Amino acid sequence: MLQKKTKYAIKALLSLAKEYKDNKPMKISEIAEKEGIPRKFLEAILLELRHHGIVGSKMGATGGYYLLKHPEEIMLSNVIRLTGGPIALLPCVSLNFYEPCVECVSEEVCGLRNVILEVREASIKILSKTSLADILLRELKLSKKVKPLKTKR
Amino acid sequence: MLQKKTKYAIKALLSLAKEYKDNKPMKISEIAEKEGIPRKFLEAILLELRHHGIVGSKMGATGGYYLLKHPEEIMLSNVIRLTGGPIALLPCVSLNFYEPCVECVSEEVCGLRNVILEVREASIKILSKTSLADILLRELKLSKKVKPLKTKR
């Protein structure tokens, strides 16, 4: 499971991506309120994202956060990794959180590892080709599919 | 990430699957030693697997655990779920650990959920068609690939 921190990070970035046209700073408190994220927690998360070069910030009154990259360039796999969420189901197949299995005689021959590796590859394939912009696009498509049902009645 | 409990459960079941031909009870301590699992912890895990009908046990001296199903019938997805490991990356797409996102206006229209759903489906597709027997088979194939390199030199 992804951590709440990771989910919050993605939601916050989506908030910023929505306003990307005029990329002016958005206040933490505004994002927090919109997305239902505890304010102080979000503060810490955005700070971390800034250290990783995903967002920029402006201090002082009228300050806030803004995206440093185009929403098409920010990939879900990246955000997940940067906020500490391993994608792999076992440490022995994780790129970023690798740890050997203590009891495993040979990783190369481990059947379980081999399956879990396949799962990781399938997951990464999706997550690394999906950007913030893609997610917003999906949202648009989904709402078009759903809304007509409402207006029809 | 899968819990250690889940990994231990799979390893233990693989141990039993290897001896499935003459399916006589195998002692907890024997499995624990072979697979490098803390004995008492494994005891609790096997007990749980028994309650779920995956393994059977025999008490007393010469007692132990044995598989109740054929290794081809025990699927990885099942073992993971029974031992408490959610496969989905977010609760809102989990079948067995479902929880709504508090802040989500509409799940049907949530772009993030939509992507994570795709990831879950890709993962489950692999995990639910892979049995204990498949894993042992993989192990066999992998060892054939690796060993020739050693003997060549």
Next chain:
DNA sequence: TTAATTCCTACTAAATTAGTAGTATATTTG
């Protein structure tokens, strides 16, 4: 009857995750 084993409840310990407090620093506006 003894030795060896699983059964089962109830813990404890460790690690991780979630979230908060409080102060320093920067920026705008009057």
Next chain:
DNA sequence: CAAATATACTACTAATTTAGTAGGAATTAA
């Protein structure tokens, strides 16, 4: 310059989850 309003940053605390243990009861074979 001063006040108001942001972020920056460090250092906690609280809650939850995970990992693992203790110890005695029940069962079985020899």
